[in-house]
Amino acid sequence: MATIKDVCKLAGVSKATVSRVLNSTGQVKKSTADAVYQAISALDYKPSSLARALATNSTNTIGLVVSAFEGAYFSSLLRKASQTTLQAGKQLLIMDGGHSSASEQLAIESLVERKVDAVILYTRQIPEAVLKQLMNDLSIPLIIINQQVEGFEERCISFNQYEAAQQAAEYLLSKGHKEFACITGPESSINSHLRLQGFQDTLIKYNLQTCTAYHGDYFTQSGYHACNELLASKQSFTAIFAANDNMAMGAIRALHDAGLQVPQDISVLGFDNDPAGEFTIPSLTTIMLPVEEMAYTAVKQALQLIDKQEISTIALFSGNLIVRESVDHL
Amino acid sequence: MATIKDVCKLAGVSKATVSRVLNSTGQVKKSTADAVYQAISALDYKPSSLARALATNSTNTIGLVVSAFEGAYFSSLLRKASQTTLQAGKQLLIMDGGHSSASEQLAIESLVERKVDAVILYTRQIPEAVLKQLMNDLSIPLIIINQQVEGFEERCISFNQYEAAQQAAEYLLSKGHKEFACITGPESSINSHLRLQGFQDTLIKYNLQTCTAYHGDYFTQSGYHACNELLASKQSFTAIFAANDNMAMGAIRALHDAGLQVPQDISVLGFDNDPAGEFTIPSLTTIMLPVEEMAYTAVKQALQLIDKQEISTIALFSGNLIVRESVDHL
DNA sequence: TTGTATGCGTTATCAT
DNA sequence: ATGATAACGCATACAA
Numbered sequence: 001m002a003t004i005k006d007v008c009k010l011a012g013v014s015k016a017t018v019s020r021v022l023n024s025t026g027q028v029k030k031s032t033a034d035a036v037y038q039a040i041s042a043l044d045y046k047p048s049s050l051a052r053a054l055a056t057n058s059t060n061t062i063g064l065v066v067s068a069f070e071g072a073y074f075s076s077l078l079r080k081a082s083q084t085t086l087q088a089g090k091q092l093l094i095m096d097g098g099h100s101s102a103s104e105q106l107a108i109e110s111l112v113e114r115k116v117d118a119v120i121l122y123t124r125q126i127p128e129a130v131l132k133q134l135m136n137d138l139s140i141p142l143i144i145i146n147q148q149v150e151g152f153e154e155r156c157i158s159f160n161q162y163e164a165a166q167q168a169a170e171y172l173l174s175k176g177h178k179e180f181a182c183i184t185g186p187e188s189s190i191n192s193h194l195r196l197q198g199f200q201d202t203l204i205k206y207n208l209q210t211c212t213a214y215h216g217d218y219f220t221q222s223g224y225h226a227c228n229e230l231l232a233s234k235q236s237f238t239a240i241f242a243a244n245d246n247m248a249m250g251a252i253r254a255l256h257d258a259g260l261q262v263p264q265d266i267s268v269l270g271f272d273n274d275p276a277g278e279f280t281i282p283s284l285t286t287i288m289l290p291v292e293e294m295a296y297t298a299v300k301q302a303l304q305l306i307d308k309q310e311i312s313t314i315a316l317f318s319g320n321l322i323v324r325e326s327v328d329h330l
Numbered sequence: 331m332a333t334i335k336d337v338c339k340l341a342g343v344s345k346a347t348v349s350r351v352l353n354s355t356g357q358v359k360k361s362t363a364d365a366v367y368q369a370i371s372a373l374d375y376k377p378s379s380l381a382r383a384l385a386t387n388s389t390n391t392i393g394l395v396v397s398a399f400e401g402a403y404f405s406s407l408l409r410k411a412s413q414t415t416l417q418a419g420k421q422l423l424i425m426d427g428g429h430s431s432a433s434e435q436l437a438i439e440s441l442v443e444r445k446v447d448a449v450i451l452y453t454r455q456i457p458e459a460v461l462k463q464l465m466n467d468l469s470i471p472l473i474i475i476n477q478q479v480e481g482f483e484e485r486c487i488s489f490n491q492y493e494a495a496q497q498a499a500e501y502l503l504s505k506g507h508k509e510f511a512c513i514t515g516p517e518s519s520i521n522s523h524l525r526l527q528g529f530q531d532t533l534i535k536y537n538l539q540t541c542t543a544y545h546g547d548y549f550t551q552s553g554y555h556a557c558n559e560l561l562a563s564k565q566s567f568t569a570i571f572a573a574n575d576n577m578a579m580g581a582i583r584a585l586h587d588a589g590l591q592v593p594q595d596i597s598v599l600g601f602d603n604d605p606a607g608e609f610t611i612p613s614l615t616t617i618m619l620p621v622e623e624m625a626y627t628a629v630k631q632a633l634q635l636i637d638k639q640e641i642s643t644i645a646l647f648s649g650n651l652i653v654r655e656s657v658d659h660l
Numbered sequence: 661t662t663g664t665a666t667g668c669g670t671t672a673t674c675a676t
Numbered sequence: 677a678t679g680a681t682a683a684c685g686c687a688t689a690c691a692a
Contacts, residue, residue, distance in 0.1 A: 139331070220608070222607050249610070279551070
């Protein structure tokens with residue numbers, strides 16, 4: 001690997017000059033600049049981003065830590081984030097956040113040490129108090145997707161889970177359903193709670209009985225199992241609200257195996273708008289979650305913070321009902 | 331951020347000594363070592379991985395570049411690779427390879443500059459000749475997933491696409507099918523060609539007519555559209571071989587929309603063993619592709635190469651038929 | 661316009 | 677056992 005020194009020798013100039021033409025900072029005579037370019041291409045010289053980072057305390061990079069790679073949701077997130085970052089002339093470095101608060105924090109730390117200019121965290125594990133502290137202590141901007149942190153609203157990209165679940169309930173009610181079951185996410189998940197809460201509150205608002213909740217883990221299989229439990233419990237219901245599309249699909253299959261047709265016998269409403277849901281049989285009525293917009297916004301916000309620009313506060317993103325086949329009127 | 335200097339001052343020792351206790355290289359009196367530890371924790375000092383990388387020319391990191399984040403396939407890949415790397419005490423840095431040979435190479439370069447100890451590349455774009463050159467020129471090991479490079483077999487983790495497609499064809503034939511259609515990947519994809527070739531060659535072997543191929547892009551929607559084209563062409567067929575599960579699902583839906591039942595009227599065979607395929611209606615008969623094993627092997631091989639250990643040559647991975655509902659006998 | 665010198669935070673080679 | 681000091685490859689303030 002050729003270094004700046006080699007270029008100096010070949011071009012007959014000093015490191016400062018090479019650095020100048022490289023970063024186009026300061027004035028350089030055209031002839032010497034040309035000589036430098038000559039040397040650079042002759043040696044196939046590439047400045048070491050590492051050394052540069054050490055000297056400038058910044059790379060041209062944004063870090064992203066995600067805590068799981070499951071499902072269409074994360075595919076979209078990563079793709080859009082990567083694309084947006086690239087378009088801004090920066091690079092995106094992705095790390096796995098693992099399955100604990102500690103490992104998420106480790107990933108963040110590692111990224112910070114690598115001198116990324118900002119880190120975007122899709123968190124599932126770190127408690128709000130810790131996040132607050134991180135946002136205060138870290139020398140670079142930290143943007144959070146999927147959670148609100150009090151006092152740092154401009155750095156939080158999140159989704160109105162509660163309102164979306166209300167939408168879901170309202171729709172089901174409008175179709176004449178009155179008895180429900182829920183397949184929701186893990187008990188530990190805040191957002192899972194919010195979705196459930198939004199759903200239940202709406203039922204209460206209409207003087208209906210709240211529904212029992214079965215917990216899954218967002219994988220298709222867990223939806224299948226949860227629905228089987230539900231069926232075994234012999235309770236009466238005409239519609240299921242699932243906390244994501246995967247579990248909705250699992251539930252539909254469980255109903256199918258029990259000889260029940262969706263939506264003729266039971267309606268199922270999903271969440272996420274997984275692209276596959278458009279083509280399943282029956283296709284999935286679901287709540288669209290604008291992941292790509294959220295990823296885009298997260299990166300944009302990061303870029304603004306890096307440039308020390310005015311930070312615009314961000315509204316909670318909200319869901320949209322996608323009406324397809326899996327919900328029918330009673 | 332506290333640096334090594336601060337530790338020096340507080341502990342009353344030199345940089346060399348701090349470095350010694352940090353890396354446990356060389357002898358240090360217990361008392362002074364303790365003093366250093368004291369200072370370190372008092373200042374919450376973390377050595378800069380960047381500076382360390384500059385000095386040692388190596389980080390404890392493996393780089394992974396993937397060219398797309400679509401589908402369950404990549405989720406598994408990323409998850410398993412990350413997990414395996416972590417278990418080996420290293421970190422995994424992931425970068426998007428984008429959609430061109432150039433961007434893939436850029437990602438590799440960027441990772442190399444960051445002094446990762448090895449890079450694993452899931453390639454879709456870079457031609458073999460370029461890969462060969464990269465493997466020769468790069469100062470660190472480059473492991474390739476999804477393509478064979480002549481002369482570097484120990485560094486290539488790939489899948490016997492051809493044989494898997496043969497399996498698929500044999501199975502369909504064993505069920506009495508004789509007229510087929512294929513929905514395959516993009517024309518540019520080598521593996522897509524291999525799958526198609528394996529399928530066609532098997533038909534030829536049994537003196538059957540080869541089938542026409544429709545190209546998709548591995549997304550569900552493209553399977554849907556391809557199948558509609560197929561249907562519009564009015565050709566006669568009793569089974570469809572799709573190059574991945576997503577497209578198989580899209581095809582099934584297209585058939586459904588055309589009033590055709592799977593598998594009663596038409597059989598559909600997928601590829602990948604997407605976890606969701608177990609729960610679709612009908613569930614998907616498919617070829618399992620051992621992504622996780624491949625990811626695991628890639629990381630393990632990388633680790634061996636980093637340690638300059640003997641490199642064990644790797645056999646081509648092969649697929650396994652998963653029999654479910656979407657294929658029936660004629 | 662160009663060069664010198666210093667710093668970035670480590671590791672590593674010498675001495676001592 | 678420990679301490680100077682030179683690398684590592686670059687940026688940059690200051691001189692010239």
